[in-house]
Amino acid sequence: MRQRVITAVVALILFIPLIVIGQMPLQVVMAMLGGIAVYELFRMKGLEIKSTEGILAIIGAVVLILPRSTWYDFLPKSVNGNTLFYLIVMALLVLPVFLKNALTFDNIGFPVLVSLYVGTGFQNFISARETGLHVLMYALLIVWSTDIGAYMIGRKYGKRKLAPDISPNKTIEGSLGGIACAMVISLVYTLIWPLTYNVVAMLLLAIVFSIVGQLGDLVESSYKRYYGVKDSGNILPGHGGILDRFDSLLFVFPLMHLVGLF
Template identity: 35%
Template sequence: MLQKRVITATLGVVVVVIAMALGDTAWRLLVYVGAMWAMIEFVGLAQQRWYGLLSICAYVVVSYALFSRSPVSAHSLVVVLAVFLAVPVLLQNRISVQQATFVLVGALYIGLGGSSLTAMRSVPHGWQWLLIYLLAIWSTDTAAYFVGRSVGGRKLLPAVSPNKTVSGSVGGLVAAIVIPTVLGVILISPVGWWKYAVVGLVASVAGQVGDLIESAYKRTSGVKDSGRLLPGHGGMLDRVDSLLFAAPLVYWIMQSLTKLT
């Protein structure tokens, strides 16, 4: 299992780095494919089969968000919410408001997260910031896994995710601050070590919250993994949940930090 995780993670890193190196179009395409696949898996978490119209609405919302040049504005989200909550009425109550809201949350979370990932490249020194963010998320996941397995101890939220530990969470947080900061100062332009540390801190905390939320959705749906696409990791959503959830907040933090000297 560990060997599969390492091989899959390594291949994933290579694909991401190549897409970043090829430029904006390649990066947008990669984010779009990953986000749409994650949305398909999110819809699949439902305990019942969704009607086609509801699923189509979800995919349209995610596509709209991903093709926007900046994260979707608040008034656009109000329109999206109204459309989703109108679906049960249009289908003569064959779908409940709760079911529509379930998919709405996924569409907003994945759509806004993907849109923020593509928008990060537009920030001054965008590719550096994006790389720091990816390092923070990857460091959190990797350190939390290995520290949690080796140290063990008290469970973080056993009712939601029985395998996650407090030691793993703390280890992931420390790694997300230290690794991006050190590598950022040594290998990337000197934007400011403390700025890298702030991004690492925010990304780790928000990413772990996002991971727990996805775990809660899976537990509600009675499944262990969102899919089987990635050997050793489960589905696409299992791999990008924290990355997408933290992206909007980190994007805003990046914009604020670039204005500081």
Template identity: 40%
Template sequence: MKQRIITGVIAGAAFFVLLYLGTYWFTALILLLSLIGMDEFLRMNGLKKFKATSLIAYLGVAGLTVPWRVSSTYSILTIDHLAWLCLFLLLCVTVISKNKVTIDEVALVFIGVVYVGVGFHYMIETRMIENGGLFWTVLVFFCIWATDSGAYFTGSAFGKHPLWPTISPKKSIEGALGGVVISIIVACLFSFFRPDLLSWNQAVLLGLLIAVVGQMGDLMQSAYKRVKGIKDTGTILPGHGGVLDRVDSWLIVFPMVHLLSLIPHA
């Protein structure tokens, strides 16, 4: 527990400093996390042995993570361009290797590239929002963390009905609802301090969506780890596991709030 707390404090402090600095600092941090996350994905799926696909995976996730924009209205490369190019290169590997690297293997790699790359991409996009980028980024992160904390403490105190026992036995319906309530409260607090950026009804909707989608992202990772028979995706964060263990909700929430236009675009 002591190691977990120390790691959390140090990592959290460094994260917030780079988040506040923004621009290249935050982009560099997110890019590093995306590459580590991709490495964890490849390792837990036994795909590190395929050197060509691993190289394409790293390049693909780096390309998807970084916004290739020369202005607020023009991008050199878009996500769909990069995703298709990555898919093309992976399929080329199956041909060149004469099916020693199978379509199933490259399909799994491609899923990982999109899952990790697009998720991290929208974290940078959120920070780059011209009007209040720091506000929106902190808001989303705080609602995610509020959901986790609210679900844990509410579930510990009142949890009686399992939420999804075959996937995550410790989670309860009461805890999930508690996470939703706390997330909405946090979003409303942000609205209270910056009503010019976020109205009350927007705050309620945003808090609700982040809580629901964030918990689904957590369950997705739990389901995947259960299939693979592992507890953590990595060991880079002592007491906390791997990068993918820590960002499971982030990778789903950030793209979703942009997809539904609940926050401004960069």
């Protein structure tokens, strides 16, 4: 626990100024974190990241993450991150031709899905910050309050298992506690800093975001259990890897974009 707290404090000291500054420094760091997340997924599956498909998967995630306005503005207007990403997909699809079927269509599916999953999540993280710091902070606080509420309530009152085959320590009571905490945070936050919709709508959305964030956590837990690893990585002492910290956010941010918050 002491190690977790120390890591969290240090991470916040570095992270908060970064999201306040935003722009290119944040974009570069998010691209780096995206690359690490891709590496962690390859590592969990036991694949070599230095392979052609591993390098292309990292490039695919990065081109999705970096905004066109900052990094690709010199290209024709018809070209954006999605266009560049599909070029990466095409390159992956061509690989079996040159590798004499050492890779199959099924093998190519993994790096494509990994780069899409990671790249889209971090892409929307940056988009939220470009819309405004208050939008980004809202999403972060919803996810963080859900995690803290689920942990605290679950630890004290948790009895019924939420998903015992995937994450044995999570409970239904903890999950509901996380949702309740997210609703409280949403109510207080939107009364002070109004967002796109009214307070009632934001409360309902907070419930959805909290549930989706918990699903994102469970999705990553299912990967780890399937591949037989405890953490996605060890870059954050006491917390695991980048995916262990961003799994909920990778689900919540795209959904926030879909409902029009940025």
